[in-house]
Amino acid sequence: MEYNFREIEKKWQDWWSLNHTFRAENNSSKPKYYVLDMFPYPSGAGLHVGHPLGYIASDIFARYKRLCGYNVLHPMGYDAFGLPAEQYAIQTGQHPAVTTENNINRYRSQMDRIGFSFDWSREVRTCDPSYYKWTQWAFLKMFASWYDNSLGKARPIAELEALFAREGSRGADAACTQELDFSASEWLAFDEKKKSEVLMNYRIAYQGETTVNWCPALGTVLANDEVKEGVSERGGYPVEQKKMTQWQLRVSAYAGRLLDDLADLDWTDSLKDMQRNWIGRSQGAEMVFKAVNGDKQYDMTIFTTRADTVFGVTFMVLAPESEWVDKLTTPEQAAAVADYLAEVKKKTERERISQTHKVTGVFSGSYAINPLTGARVPVWISEYVLSGYGTGAIMAVPAHDSRDYAFAKHFNLPVIPLIEGCDVSEQSFDAKEGVMCNSGFLNGLTVKEAIPAAIDYVEAHGIGKRKVNYRLRDAIFSRQRYWGEPFPIYFKEGIATPMDESSLPLELPSIGNNYKPTEAGEPPLARAQGWEVDGWPIEKNTMPGFAGSSAYYLRYMDPHNDSALVSREADEYWRNVDLYIGGTEHATGHLIYSRFWNKFLYDLGYVCEKEPFKKLINQGMIQGRSNFVYRIKGTNTFVSLGLKDRYDTTELHVDVNIVHNDKLDLEAFKAWRPDFADAEFILEDGEYVCGWAVEKMSKSMYNVVNPDMICDTYGADTLRLYEMFLGPLEQSKPWDTKGIDGISRFLKKVWRMFYDRDAFVVTDEQPTPAQLKSLHKLIGKAREDIENFSYNTTVSAFMIAVNELGDCHSRAILEPLVIVLSPFAPHIAEELYHALGHEESVSYAAFPEYREEYTREDNCTYAVSFNGKTRFTVELSKSLAPAAVEEHVRSLDQTARYVGDGQIVKVIVVPGKIVNVVVR
């Protein structure tokens, strides 16, 4: 019987499905383990070999954990709302639900072939009303909550109303969009509309005007993480800054907790760093400067991390969008300011980025008074100050800030150095070191001492206060799109009113086959007939992609529950994800939003863990490896790589699927495209050698390798092992089918340990010590490697073991070997395990124990010391007495090989330095 992977793989996939082998139970006496993949967006192109990498890795771990006695939850689903299906709908008029369904079916069949141990009974799709009911539910909860800064948690909005009624705006330290000041009696006197406006300022899900990333080509706003280098992540269209009223989530209120709680997570440092930078905590102070425009005087608040440099302020700068601009522009400067604002406004985001560091600005005409020195300094307006950060206004200290310096030099403003001995004639001195001068009471202090001293002074004199600022902004939560979750909000007399929870899900209405925005520029939902509640219009925006993916890991715990996102029992059993595998591209998007969403639900008592993902592994990207042929210009003759320099050639991409080991399949090439049918070739050594390069895997480069094809040719087990063998999981690497034959050969060798032609050759004979040693070396290595996700070396360990054990047919060796192999190559392992007489799945076996004595029994470790200090250890044969070893070592005078008792040992000797050799 030959190793027939086609038959075997189909057989066991069906068997697993029929027997519900991988169904996870919500009540079990076993310890739980939750292994999660980032669920895919089902795109039209289907899976290529890069997509399953992370799924294979997580599947190996899930199967391994089952063998170790855990009740494993390993679910899969689809992130099914999103732009591509909608773009396709706009072009074709086909309902995105249809496209999505087709794509999901394709994904499912591709995944099924690889033999994953997913519990498909728990599948979720974010576009299912029964699923997005809970996305809408969470939104309603956020709408009905505020963030209490003093308790550091979200609370029901009714409690805030009660506080306002008792003590006015001072009654609560609430996270808000704008600082408001009103008394209890003022609050009570507000009408409904005013009250709802005020509350909107505090809700965790709120509607407010903000500068957004507007993408005209997509006709929608985008979140900061959906914009890369000034263009949309999807499609690469230009994005501009625009003020719009949008739904937002008050993620910024959670910035401190999102940052602090990173410390306890088992994530890579680089990913934690990415989130830390994104959240961007900076400590400093807010300070009030009096600003004077004619006879009007204002208190203008600025934020700085360098309170110590306040004696060096020579001007102030406002962001162009700042509310101070209007107040502080003098009549004489009004025209110049208006021109400047107009110029800034028409720049696209991309232009702004490419023109970074180009100095622009305009004088407002007003002056500000330095609260410490009384100095009168001009107030300027410049785009290098951002409205969304701090207060949108800064004090400029050109001597010690390079941006202020560039501005001062450009507009010829004074520079006052504040640190002894620093030279600011060519550039600013930004470093936080040195001793202060020209700084009044701060003189003589080091910078590190001066910063807190200055803040203390400012606080003591009522000029300002300590303040921590975050770079993290609130998440813009509405999209002018059709294919997303509708908001369960309607506008009663213009007031945003939540729908009743019992009316959820609010299902997406049909809008015919036109998915474009309306002529009036309204979102597609404006086309829906009767999109209203009691005659009041329902919100026409939909939620963004990250809404549905923020809490899906909770839904898997209890996917069919109709009365809760997740029941308390299910949540308390599964708690959170033990291992999450996915790409780093979600570092500042999904992985922030999910943590925020979870913390919000935690605050309200719906979930029991404050973090969703305990351990996170980022698999690397699989890049494409393109092949090239070289056509001699003006001919249909192709020249092999080694000879191409002798001709004038054009490089052409060639489909990698008709190239094997960089050798072109000539017949397949002629058949590939009609114009190559009569191609001629100049060969080297009878073969056509192609060039190659690493590029992104894409259709246009003809370098897409489809996992189905690999499964057809080599089988799923070979694909799984090969993807892991390719290199470290977390590293990006090009796909290269070259080495796959080695894996295929390995599995055939495993097969031959069980079957020699048609005969089953497994015996009951006792294994030799050498065989046991090989087996246990493998068990120990596999255990260690799997726990460290070092799968590529595990595969090597399998090969070494099988090379050593090749002629062993002892059941006592083969059975553990099959169990250890099963997470990696589950189909062949299942087949062989059953061949050994088992009726249950190999998935229910126990991972074999590692016994060290088999590897160490005839070795002995010696420590070699120089001058009494242990320098290194050597392993020598036990049969050689320590004294003899020492004598031998002393007699050597160079680095040498010592051969004794069949063992080769290196003994490093430095003349006259060895003083001791001891048995450990």
Add this chain to the structure above:
RNA sequence: GCCCAGGUGGCGGAAUCGGUAGACGCGCUGGUCUCAAACACCAGUGCCGCGAGGCAUGCCGGUUCGAUCCCGGCCCUGGGUACCA
């Protein structure tokens, strides 16, 4: 610019509390089997050199008896970020 990660044969990659550099696989070379090919199996394979030997973990220094590994300074590649006061 700033923050991370990483530079090892023809290729993917092993090996780091400092101790035989190149495991395992691919490729290549030779051989066995075959009418032949494929498959399979065996042997060899870092580079230079006929050889003895010499040179080898991005570059330059340092620490050490000994450095792919630790320290300092560069160069390059990949990722993140982009006027965050």
